[in-house]
Amino acid sequence: IVQSISSPRGLGELTVEDILSQPYAGLRLEFVALRDISAGEEVFIDYERDWEKAWNSHVEEWDAGP
Numbered sequence: 001i002v003q004s005i006s007s008p009r010g011l012g013e014l015t016v017e018d019i020l021s022q023p024y025a026g027l028r029l030e031f032v033a034l035r036d037i038s039a040g041e042e043v044f045i046d047y048e049r050d051w052e053k054a055w056n057s058h059v060e061e062w063d064a065g066p
Contacts, residue, residue: 031043
């Protein structure tokens with residue numbers, strides 16, 4: 001788990017107010033391994049074409065609002 005908001009509690013335990021009080025917008029990514037990963041082993045992520053299609057669709061439809 002990559003967490004960009006520092007908290008003595010887990011990120012999932014923060015309230016909306018806790019998150020909104022941060023000086024920046026954080027990012028959280030969770031990865032699930034299909035097998036054990038050895039110490040020092042590199043991890044590669046293959047997004048494949050489906051991800052690229054979904055991303056392009058998101059970019060075309062994104063509306064940041066007012």
